[in-house]
Amino acid sequence: APAVGVLTFLLPDLSWEWQFLLFGLLSIATALYWWRRQRTATRPSDQPHLNLRGQELIGKTFVVYEAIVDGRGKIKVADGVWMARGPDTAIGSRVRGVGQQGAILLVEAAE
Known part of the structure; x- marks a missing residue:
C-alpha cells in the first residue's frame, strides 16, 4: 500500500x-x-529443548519429594516440585528422568 x-x-x-x-x-x-x-x-536451534522443560529434565537425577506410590509421586526439580510417574520409591531416594507425558516426568531408580 x-x-x-x-x-x-x-x-x-x-x-x-x-x-x-x-x-x-x-x-x-x-x-x-x-x-x-x-x-x-529457518535454521536448527542451538537450544532444541528451549521452552520444553520436560525434555530438558530427561537424563537428569532428582530427589523424591513425595513418595512414589502406585506409580505416582512428586520429585524436587530446582526450586519447584514436579509430578512423577515410575516404580514405587521412598522419599529422599534418587530417581532419573527417562521420559515425559504432558506435565508428568517419567522416572526410574537412579543407580
Missing part, C-alpha cells in the same frame, strides 16, 4: 484500475518474497 501511495503521488494521473492492479501485483510479489525468505531462513 505505501508503494502504491508513493506511485500515486509521483504519477497523479494514475487511474484507480492501475492502482488496484499494482497493489495486487506488489502484494503477491511481497508475499512470495517473504515466504521464500522465511523458508530458507
